[in-house]
Amino acid sequence: MSSLKRPIELLAPARDCEAVVAAVDYGADAVYIGGARFGARHAAANDAAQIARAVEYARRYGVRVYATLNTLLRDDELEEAERQARELIGAGVDALIVQDMALRRMNLPVELHASTQVHTLTPGHAQFLERCGFARVILERAMSLDEIRAVCAATSAEVECFVHGAICVGYSGRCFLSRSMGPRSGNRGECAQPCRLAWDLTDGRGRTYLAGKHLLSLRDMNLSARLGELMDAGVSSFKIEGRLKEIGYIRNVVAWYRRAVDEALASRPELCRASVGRSVPDFAPDPSKSFTRGESEYYFDGRRAGVASFDTPKAVGEYVGRVASVGARDFVLDRASDLAPGDGICFGGAGTNVNAAEGRRVVPNRMEGVVPGAEVYRNYDHRFSQQVARSRTRRTIGVRAEFAVEAGRAAVRYVDCEGLAAEASCGGDFAPARDAVKMEATLREQLSRSGDTIFRVEEVAGTGAERFVPVSVLAALRREGLERLAALRASRVPEHRILPEDPAARYPGVRLTEADNVTNRLAEAFYCDHGVTEIEPPLELARETTGRCVMRTAYCLRRELGECLKRNPRLAGELWLERDRFRYRLEFDCARCEMCLIDEKESICRSC
Known part of the structure; x- marks a missing residue:
C-alpha cells in the first residue's frame, strides 16, 4: 500500500474471538470487540487473553483490532476502567473506542477513537475532538451525506460512519x-x-x-450502494453494526461489503484498502438473507418518511411475493419462488415455517395470518444458512517465490504484496540435473504450493533451475520460508496515531446539559479545562426521569x-x-x- 494513498477500512463487529476470525477471513480490514467491562454491549464481553488471541490472528493480515470502552463511568469506577484500558493495551489493541472523556485524562499509550456515543454531528465538535487528541471520530447515524461531507472537510481526524445494521432511534449517547x-x-x-x-x-x-x-422501531441500515459517495466525501472507515450477531451474519454481511468496498475502490486510484489478503467466499453473499428488519438508507439523502417498521421489530428478510389465494392448508403466491422446506416466512406480525413448496404453491406449518393480498417475506433461508455455516473460506496473501540454486547452495525467498521478504537456504551438492526442463517444472510446482498457510503463491521465478534439487529439500525450504514470512508479518507493530490533548482547544459551547452526561470528576475537569463554565447534573445519575x-x-x-x-x-x-x-x-x-x-x-x- 502506498503511503500517498488514503486507506479505506471495512470495520466489522465481533462478539468474541471466533467472530474476529470470521470477520478477518471474510474480508474485514478492522474489527471492534468489547472488553470485560465498560462496553456498550454488556453481553459481548471478553477478557484480555481472548483479545490478545484475536489480535494475533488479525495482525498477520494487517487487520486492526479496536476495543470498545464506550460506556459512561462513575467516580468509583475510574480506577477499574483505567486498569482494564491498560490490560487491553497490553493485549495489543490498536485503539480504544471511548465515550467518557475521563479516559482522555488517563494518559493511555494508545490511539483513541471518539465513539458514536459522543454524539458528533457538527464540524465544530469534530474539530474539537481532533484537537483533544482523538485520531478518529465516529459519526451519529442520523446524518445526511451533506452533513458527513461537512464534518470530513473540517477535520484531519479519520472519520468513521455506520453503513449497515440496526439503527438507534434516539441520538447515540443521549x-x-x-x-x-x-x-x-x-x-x-x-x-x-x-x-x-x-x-x-x-x-x-x-x-x-x-x-x-x-412506532419507534426503525428499519435496518444498508448503505452498500452509497460507499463510493462516502469515500468521495472523505469517510475512511465503514462500520457494520452487530456485536451481538452470530457467525453466519458476520460471514455473509462482511463478504457482501468486502465486494462493495472493492468495487468502489477500483475506480478511485487515490484510495487503497487498509489491509491485505484476498477472500473469495464459497457462497453468494446477500444481506437480505441475514437478520434484517428491512432495508433503509435512513437520512442519507435528508430527513424523510419511510424509515420505520410499524408492524414488527423482528427480522423481515427478503420479499418473496403476495398471497394470491388461500386454501385449507396452503396458499398460492402471485409469482414463482424458491421457497423450500425449513424456510421461515412472515406476513405482517405473524410468522411460520414452510413444510413444502412447489412453484407458487406453499404449505406452511401454520395458516394463522395468511390472507389474500398479504405480503410474504422469507426471514430464514434454510439452504442458504446451511451453506454459510459450512463455508470454509480462507483469506490468503499473494506472494512471489524466488529461487536461486548454485553448486553448493539452494535458497528460496518469498516476497509478499507489501514487499516483506523472508528467505530460507541450505548447503548441499546440487549437481546439474539430467533433465533441466523437468527440474525447472518441479521447482515451479513445489514452490508454488502454500498448503494451509495464509499465503497464495502467484509467481515463481529464479536462477539455477538446471541443477538438481531433491523434492524433500524444496519442501523444507518452502515450509521454512513461508513460516518465516508469516512470523515477520505477525511481529510487525502497526502505526498508531497517539495524539496529545491540546490545552488551548475550546469546546463549541460553554454549557453542558443533563443529556451531555458528565458523570465523573475527570470528565468534568476535562470540559472545564476546555472552556465549559456550566455543567448540569447528569440525567444518567438522576434518581428520576419524570418530566x-x-x-x-x-x-x-x-x-x-x-x-x-x-x-x-x-x-x-x-x-x-x-x-x-x-x-x-x-x-x-x-x-x-x-x-x-x-x-x-x-x-x-x-x-x-
Whole structure:
C-alpha cells in the first residue's frame, strides 16, 4: 500500500474471538470487540487473553483490532476502567473506542477513537475532538451525506460512519428511554430496547389514534450502494453494526461489503484498502438473507418518511411475493419462488415455517395470518444458512517465490504484496540435473504450493533451475520460508496515531446539559479545562426521569405518518406514546426537525 494513498477500512463487529476470525477471513480490514467491562454491549464481553488471541490472528493480515470502552463511568469506577484500558493495551489493541472523556485524562499509550456515543454531528465538535487528541471520530447515524461531507472537510481526524445494521432511534449517547422504564441503561451497555416494543399513539386524554404498533422501531441500515459517495466525501472507515450477531451474519454481511468496498475502490486510484489478503467466499453473499428488519438508507439523502417498521421489530428478510389465494392448508403466491422446506416466512406480525413448496404453491406449518393480498417475506433461508455455516473460506496473501540454486547452495525467498521478504537456504551438492526442463517444472510446482498457510503463491521465478534439487529439500525450504514470512508479518507493530490533548482547544459551547452526561470528576475537569463554565447534573445519575426529555431524535413520528406540523396535519393536537403505566409526551422542534420524548409517568422512587 502506498503511503500517498488514503486507506479505506471495512470495520466489522465481533462478539468474541471466533467472530474476529470470521470477520478477518471474510474480508474485514478492522474489527471492534468489547472488553470485560465498560462496553456498550454488556453481553459481548471478553477478557484480555481472548483479545490478545484475536489480535494475533488479525495482525498477520494487517487487520486492526479496536476495543470498545464506550460506556459512561462513575467516580468509583475510574480506577477499574483505567486498569482494564491498560490490560487491553497490553493485549495489543490498536485503539480504544471511548465515550467518557475521563479516559482522555488517563494518559493511555494508545490511539483513541471518539465513539458514536459522543454524539458528533457538527464540524465544530469534530474539530474539537481532533484537537483533544482523538485520531478518529465516529459519526451519529442520523446524518445526511451533506452533513458527513461537512464534518470530513473540517477535520484531519479519520472519520468513521455506520453503513449497515440496526439503527438507534434516539441520538447515540443521549437516550434515556430504557433507563426511564427500568434499571437497564443504554449508556451503561444494558439497553432493554423499549424502542422496539409496541406502543399506542394517543392524544394523552383517552383517545387512541394507533394501537399496538412499533412506532419507534426503525428499519435496518444498508448503505452498500452509497460507499463510493462516502469515500468521495472523505469517510475512511465503514462500520457494520452487530456485536451481538452470530457467525453466519458476520460471514455473509462482511463478504457482501468486502465486494462493495472493492468495487468502489477500483475506480478511485487515490484510495487503497487498509489491509491485505484476498477472500473469495464459497457462497453468494446477500444481506437480505441475514437478520434484517428491512432495508433503509435512513437520512442519507435528508430527513424523510419511510424509515420505520410499524408492524414488527423482528427480522423481515427478503420479499418473496403476495398471497394470491388461500386454501385449507396452503396458499398460492402471485409469482414463482424458491421457497423450500425449513424456510421461515412472515406476513405482517405473524410468522411460520414452510413444510413444502412447489412453484407458487406453499404449505406452511401454520395458516394463522395468511390472507389474500398479504405480503410474504422469507426471514430464514434454510439452504442458504446451511451453506454459510459450512463455508470454509480462507483469506490468503499473494506472494512471489524466488529461487536461486548454485553448486553448493539452494535458497528460496518469498516476497509478499507489501514487499516483506523472508528467505530460507541450505548447503548441499546440487549437481546439474539430467533433465533441466523437468527440474525447472518441479521447482515451479513445489514452490508454488502454500498448503494451509495464509499465503497464495502467484509467481515463481529464479536462477539455477538446471541443477538438481531433491523434492524433500524444496519442501523444507518452502515450509521454512513461508513460516518465516508469516512470523515477520505477525511481529510487525502497526502505526498508531497517539495524539496529545491540546490545552488551548475550546469546546463549541460553554454549557453542558443533563443529556451531555458528565458523570465523573475527570470528565468534568476535562470540559472545564476546555472552556465549559456550566455543567448540569447528569440525567444518567438522576434518581428520576419524570418530566425530563428521555430521548431526542432526528426521527419524527409526525413526518413518518404524514402529519408534519408544517403541512396542515389532521392530528394538530398533542401526541403521546403510551404503554401500560409508561406515558411519553411528544414534543416537536420543527426548526431543528427533531422529536423529543418527555417522560410523564407517575414519579416512582428508584430506590424502592
